[in-house]
Amino acid sequence: MIARATGDPAAYRDLVFPFLQRDPVLNTSLLTNVADRVGGIMNDPEPPVFVSVHDGGEVVGAAIATALRGVLLAGLPVELVAPVVDVLAEAAPRAQGVDGTADAAQRFAEEYGVRTGRPYREIERSRLHKLEEYVEQTADGTPRLATEADMDVLVPQFGAFRAEVGHATVGAAADRMWVRQRIERQRFWVWEDGGRVVSFVGHQAPVFGTARVGPVCTPPEYRGHGYASALTATVTRRLGESGYQVCLFTDLANPTSNKIYATIGYRPVGDFVGYAFS
Known part of the structure; x- marks a missing residue:
């Protein structure tokens, strides 16, 4: 080899x-x-x-x-x-x-x-899931594609999400570019309730008939209302209706997200481990 x-x-x-x-x-x-x-x-x-x-x-x-x-x-x-x-x-x-x-x-x-x-240390364990049988989820409010007008809300939400999950800090300008590029390609969705953007879900570009959902985030002040579950289900359904096989990763340390995705109809494919080097 x-x-x-x-x-x-x-x-x-x-x-x-x-x-x-x-x-x-x-x-x-x-x-x-x-x-x-x-x-x-x-x-x-x-x-x-x-x-x-x-x-x-x-x-x-x-x-x-x-x-x-x-x-x-x-x-x-x-x-x-x-x-x-x-x-x-x-x-x-x-x-x-x-x-x-x-x-x-x-x-x-x-x-x-x-x-x-x-030296190295283990920092995360994740699980790859594939949609098997879709189950609709509901919450107060409505889903829609994100637009340029959402940038001032989404950029700080996305930056806070990156920090929460332990991703490298890249700064507001880079976060803004990341969000804008996905909005331009219609790969970023929001859930709106009472005129507020309360959750966002992105998805990756489909490759070989497979589309991966993520990132998924509800800011802490809006959690507990089913927004992320309903929005993830909406994005999942739309990708499936377009003929794609849909998958996503979950953090095994977060039992709530794993339960949510199982309820939508995702089933495990395999586990992954992440290590950080000092």
Whole structure:
């Protein structure tokens, strides 16, 4: 096995997407990340590193390292971790963390930590779900696509959400760009009740017939009214009606969100673990 790196997202897409499309749900984080970079709506402070693993002339694995998300292994098998570490220990020695299936993420953290001299710690466990049988949810108020007029409300809500879930701080200007780019592409929804935006839900660009819902957030002062559940259900239904297979990630430390998504009709596909490097 040998791993190779590139900084060209379009070339990487052409190289690895035929392999990744074999399981577009399991590989959703890689597929959407690369697709957005090709589409010009990802803005990192440093260039990403795109890694492909080859067995002879065939692509058998993929991973990426980005400044804001760290290393994404998606469904990379544990036996392919070593060649990825070989590349990224040199090409991305300051990665903030790694996320992947339990065995692969742990193996990467151990080997990369040794190679770079950096200790690591577990920071999150998440679960990938796929919609199986849709169940409508209701709440007071109505859903609608977000518009430019919502920016002054959504940007601080989104920034607070990033801080709450532990994502890297990028500043209000970057948050504003992120929200605007999704609004322009009609990938950001809000729930409105009494003239107030009380919840928001985004979704990623569909890739190979699969669309991933997220982020999902209700500001603390509006929680407990079913807004996020109803809005997630609405976005899920619309994506399903467009012919897409719908999936999402949940934080296993948050039993409320896991219960909500199960009620909508999502069922587990697999678990992932995230580690942070010091």
